[in-house]
Amino acid sequence: MREVPQVSTLRILGYAAKAVGQPLEPFEFAPPELGENDVRVSVTHCGVCHTDIHAIDNYYGITDFPFVPGHEIVGYVSDMGPTVSGLKEGDRVGIGWQGRSCMKCEWCLKGEEQLCMDIVPSGTWVPYGGFSSSVVVDSRFAYPLPPAMPSQVAAVLVCAGITVYSPLREYKAESTQKVAIVGVGGLGHLAIQFAHALGWDVAAISSSPEKREQALAFGADRFIDTTDQAILRQFDFGFDMLICTASGGMNWEALLMTLKKKGKLVLLGFPDVTFNSTDLVAHQLSITGSFLGNRATMREMLGFAQDQGIAPEVELMPMSQVNEAIQRVKENKARYRIVLFNETAAIGAG
Ligand SMILES: [Zn+2]
Ligand SMILES: [Zn+2]
Numbered sequence: 001m002r003e004v005p006q007v008s009t010l011r012i013l014g015y016a017a018k019a020v021g022q023p024l025e026p027f028e029f030a031p032p033e034l035g036e037n038d039v040r041v042s043v044t045h046c047g048v049c050h051t052d053i054h055a056i057d058n059y060y061g062i063t064d065f066p067f068v069p070g071h072e073i074v075g076y077v078s079d080m081g082p083t084v085s086g087l088k089e090g091d092r093v094g095i096g097w098q099g100r101s102c103m104k105c106e107w108c109l110k111g112e113e114q115l116c117m118d119i120v121p122s123g124t125w126v127p128y129g130g131f132s133s134s135v136v137v138d139s140r141f142a143y144p145l146p147p148a149m150p151s152q153v154a155a156v157l158v159c160a161g162i163t164v165y166s167p168l169r170e171y172k173a174e175s176t177q178k179v180a181i182v183g184v185g186g187l188g189h190l191a192i193q194f195a196h197a198l199g200w201d202v203a204a205i206s207s208s209p210e211k212r213e214q215a216l217a218f219g220a221d222r223f224i225d226t227t228d229q230a231i232l233r234q235f236d237f238g239f240d241m242l243i244c245t246a247s248g249g250m251n252w253e254a255l256l257m258t259l260k261k262k263g264k265l266v267l268l269g270f271p272d273v274t275f276n277s278t279d280l281v282a283h284q285l286s287i288t289g290s291f292l293g294n295r296a297t298m299r300e301m302l303g304f305a306q307d308q309g310i311a312p313e314v315e316l317m318p319m320s321q322v323n324e325a326i327q328r329v330k331e332n333k334a335r336y337r338i339v340l341f342n343e344t345a346a347i348g349a350g
Contacts, residue, residue, distance in 0.1 A: 014132025015322045016066035017056045023323045024056075024131065027066055032127050032136040039087060039139040040079035041095065046130035047072030047155040048325045048338045050186070050247065050269065051097065055125065056326075059270075062120050070130030071097040071123065072159040072339070074151040077142070084139040094145050094302070096158035097292055099124035099137035113141075114292040131322055133342060143298055146306040152339040156190070156312040157305055158298065160337060164191035164243065165301040166293030167266045168198055171241060178203065180224070180239045180258065183246030184211045186337045187268055190312055191243050192218040197308040203239065205232070205258075207249075229254060239263060247271055259285055266290050312337050319343060 016027035034040055052069035054060060073095040077087050087093065101108050101122045107115035116122055124130065124137055145154045164187055168179070180203040181191045188204070195202045196219025204215035205224045212223040226232055229251065235258045242255060242265045252275035259265065264286045267273070279285065293301065305311070317325045319340040328334050 012128070012133050014068040014128055015319065016068045016128075016131075018066050020058045020063075020065070021056060024069070024326070027068060027132075029068075029128060031134070034079060034081050034136060035138070036081040036083045037138055037140065038081045038136050039077050039084060039093070039142050040134055040136050041073065041075040041093060041142060042078045042134050043070075043073055043075040043130050043132060043342050045074040045151045045155045045342065046070040046319070046340050047152075047159060048322070048329050048334070048340060049159055050329065051159075052129075052131075053326055053330060054270070067125070068128035068130075068132050069125065070132065070135075070340075071095070071099075071125060072155045073124065073130035073135060074145065074155045074158075075130075075134070075342075078134065080139065087139050087142060087144065092145050092147075092151070093142040094154045094158040095124055095130070095135065095137050095142050096162060096298065097124055098122050099126070099135070099141050101138070101141075103140075111296060112294050114294055131319060131340065140295065143295075143302060146302060149302070149306050150311075152314045152316055152341070153305075153311045154302070155339050156186075156314060156337045157302060157310075159292075160187050160190050160312065161194075161305060161310075162293040162298050162301050163187060163268055163290070164245070165194050165304070166297050167243060167268070167290035168194050168200070169297060169300070170290075171264065171266075177201070177240035178238060179241045179243060180205050180235075181220070182206075182242055182244040182250070182255065184208065184215045184218075185245060185332070186312070186334065187245035189214070189218050189336045190310070191245055192220050193308075193310045194305075195243075196220070197304070197310060203235070205242075205255075226251075226254075232258065237261070241266060243268065244271065245269060253279065256280060256283075256285060259283065262286075264288065314339050316341055 015024035101113040101116040105117040178201040184206045204220040
């Protein structure tokens with residue numbers, strides 16, 4: 001039996017940014033109180049996501065400092081409120097960006113908790129995120145993991161995995177259709193794997209030609225190198241859907257031209273988008289975003305990934321090297337995601 005790390009009841013150790021854009025520093029805080037439906041989870045692993053870095057920079061305008069980032073969490077339930085059901089102490093769980101929701105707004109009642117009208121305080125970051133020894137979340141957002149799934153794999157799947165799986169699943173109906181994944185990075189390399197496993201014809205579109213072999217190995221049927229825009233032009237009217245995982249620097253008009261009429265562009269990151277609307281109107285295109293995924297889709301995604309052998313490429317680093325990890329992500333050097341393991345936990349890089 002694996003040893004379950006114990007949380008100190010006196011203090012939690014984490015890494016916090018004290019102000020906008022600052023490097024993280026060791027930070028101690030009192031354990032947040034446990035609500036009646038909450039679980040306390042000892043963090044063994046936590047992925048590093050672009051969203052953490054944006055939040056440190058207060059890009060979304062919602063960050064409170066000191067800020068402990070981290071929202072791609074795997075750990076063990078160490079304590080629970082009186083009304084928690086379906087989990088027990090010692091269970092290994094994954095937690096993504098959303099750690100709770102109001103459970104009573106229009107969207108929560110529809111089972112689309114990721115659209116909760118009270119989304120800002122729903123983040124697992126509130127009050128403190130996963131770059132720490134433990135977190136408290138609503139138990140309904142702590143997902144039991146397939147036993148054979150490595151923790152560093154699960155950590156990435158509960159954020160990057162659900163982010164790419166949710167739109168692919170929502171638009172799955174006609175699997176003979178062609179999809180292009182724009183960007184072969186942390187999100188993109190998972191999107192290719194999921195799209196391939198769901199039966200789509202998959203193109204990978206990237207401005208990094210050195211990623212060609214890996215993109216094909218992840219399951220792409222073809223690789224389109226956008227450093228030569230003439231190649232992209234060969235795919236005009238080629239795709240039913242574009243899933244954009246890239247964070248910017250796109251030639252949006254050229255990309256939209258690769259959509260079939262009535263095609264759909266789905267944005268997953270938060271890129272700045274500008275384009276002339278002529279093709280959008282004349283081709284009756286749709287542009288939409290997709291944010292996280294609901295709880296039912298999260299559970300489905302974890303099972304599907306396990307069954308299909310879908311896993312991110314992960315670099316493991318100790319949590320004490322969090323600033324080095326963030327720097328690697330900022331410089332686009334991570335291949336393809338970095339997961340921190342918690343040296344203070346009894347369980348290491350399992
Ligand atoms: Zn994330
Ligand atoms: Zn709600």
